[in-house]
Amino acid sequence: MDHVGPLLDEIAACRVCAEKLAHPPRPVVQLGAGARVVLIGQAPGRKVHDSGVPWDDDSGRRLRDWMGIAEADFYDPGKVAMLPMGFCYPGKASGGDMPPRPECAPLWHARALEVLPPDRLTLLIGTYAHARYAPGKGTLAERVRRGTGSPDVFVLPHPAWRSVLWMRDNPWFEADILPELRAAVAARIG
Numbered sequence: 001m002d003h004v005g006p007l008l009d010e011i012a013a014c015r016v017c018a019e020k021l022a023h024p025p026r027p028v029v030q031l032g033a034g035a036r037v038v039l040i041g042q043a044p045g046r047k048v049h050d051s052g053v054p055w056d057d058d059s060g061r062r063l064r065d066w067m068g069i070a071e072a073d074f075y076d077p078g079k080v081a082m083l084p085m086g087f088c089y090p091g092k093a094s095g096g097d098m099p100p101r102p103e104c105a106p107l108w109h110a111r112a113l114e115v116l117p118p119d120r121l122t123l124l125i126g127t128y129a130h131a132r133y134a135p136g137k138g139t140l141a142e143r144v145r146r147g148t149g150s151p152d153v154f155v156l157p158h159p160a161w162r163s164v165l166w167m168r169d170n171p172w173f174e175a176d177i178l179p180e181l182r183a184a185v186a187a188r189i190g
Helices: 004-012 046-051 058-067 104-114 127-133 140-146 162-169 171-189
Strands: 037-040 080-082 121-125 153-156
Touching: 004 104, 037 127, 037 171, 058 171, 121 127, 121 171, 140 153, 140 162, 140 171, 153 171, 162 171
Parallel strands: 037 080, 037 121, 121 153
Antiparallel strands: none
């Protein structure tokens, strides 16, 4: 039985936080029952809100490079699921975007993760995903290096332009973490 289609329809129709957004809601997710890689990120930015395509920006290109994955595989919902902490663009704040709306993850994540294979690889991308799924104190570098203790979960910085500076200060990420990440992605994508 296909549980994904009806769930995606429900998510697309979600208006739970509509009155708290400065624009009409446009949930941006990618989900397929066979996806063995799941990305849990922050929230769509303005460009992604406009296109409706997850990770359709420079951050997405950098993330695909980190993962060592072709664009066609990345956007195949049967291979990769994308569940941001907030499904809609939260709006602009000084210095960047507002935080993801807090309603989405508790409302949708468990149901979405339920339809995915149990032997999946999970990428926790950015501090909002870390806080929910890999809580613990420490700097970003400490959280990424520590991980969760599971080889099936990677704790990653957000791949925004600032990550280039962070990577320069933390060369172990590119030398140690990215090869492991690419191997784990390749093992799930096939």
